[in-house]
Amino acid sequence: MERLQKVMAHAGIASRRKAEELILEGRVTVNGKLVKELGTKVTPSDKIEVNGVQIQREIPVYFLFYKPRGVISSVNDEKGRKVVTDYFGQIEQRIYPVGRLDYDTSGLLLLTNDGEFANLLMHPSNEIEKVYVAKVKGIPEREALKKLERGIRLEDGKTSPARVKLLSLDKKKQSSIIELRIHEGRNRQVRRMFEAIGHDVLKLKREQYGFLTLAGLNSGEIRELTPHEVKQLRAQAMRKR
Known part of the structure; x- marks a missing residue:
């Protein structure tokens, strides 16, 4: 009971x-x-x-999905575009994404039918770290990257401090690959952060969510989370409470 x-x-x-x-x-x-x-x-x-x-009661299920670009983080789309649940045709439960990734952003996305679990992970106070790798226009100066690290003011408020690493740069093509670690999840936050320092995002991928990674998955592939992973995520989200 x-x-x-x-x-x-x-x-x-x-x-x-x-x-x-x-x-x-x-x-x-x-x-x-x-x-x-x-x-x-x-x-x-x-x-x-x-x-x-x-209310409809189902056995709770938890999935890690490598979302491709050009897919909506929703269960349906009025414009008829592809949505993440289109990749879960064999799943009987009514699952939905935990948070979202933009249409043009690829990478790690969790899906579940456990509303309590989803609400816990999405709560602003949980501070679960997300790791993004962005290809941006131009080559940012060190001071511009420091602005991201300190927190940058957007139209919906200042962001929390981020961890930033310049992975590579291409002087000929005038582009850079940058890793950004944040624990917030505002709408289009990463893109807006880079836009605020004058470097538009050309390509964006979420590579990590907490301790979870995309290891072993190709774009469009799925795996079920283990009970231990679900327990770990709950514990991580509850640390600040």
Whole structure:
């Protein structure tokens, strides 16, 4: 048996804390009976409804996906473009991406049907490090890279300090390959950071998420996370709490 709010969070209804609020507000029933006790436990066969709508309970699954460029980090697209779940046709569960990668960005993306797990990883306070490798126009001066390291002011606020490494440069083609380590996840953040120092991104790839890497995968390939990896990610996200 599991606590009701945990089951609701796993089903992606809301975070566990929000699920507790829904229970206290009298908006949750179990087998047709109103439940307002946070200690309530349920079995896999119990029928749980939130605001009169039955929640769908599935065995939680966790995947690491090497997202190609030109794919939307969503479960559907109104323009008919390819989405990440198109690569999971054999998966019965209704999975969705944890965060997102831009259409033109490739690399490591997690997908799951565990709403609590996804909310935990995406919470701004979790500080899970993401490693990006960017090919940018021009050759940035050392002072420009230091601006990224100190944190750079964008239209939605100053970024946290980043770790930056110039991997290579091509004077003839006037381009550079730069590694950027950040723990935030704002919309188009890496591209906007480089644009702010005057170097547009030509190509971008996320190579690492926490301790997870793309080792052994080609673009478009998938692997399931091990129980130990899931446990490690949870622990890493909970460190700052």
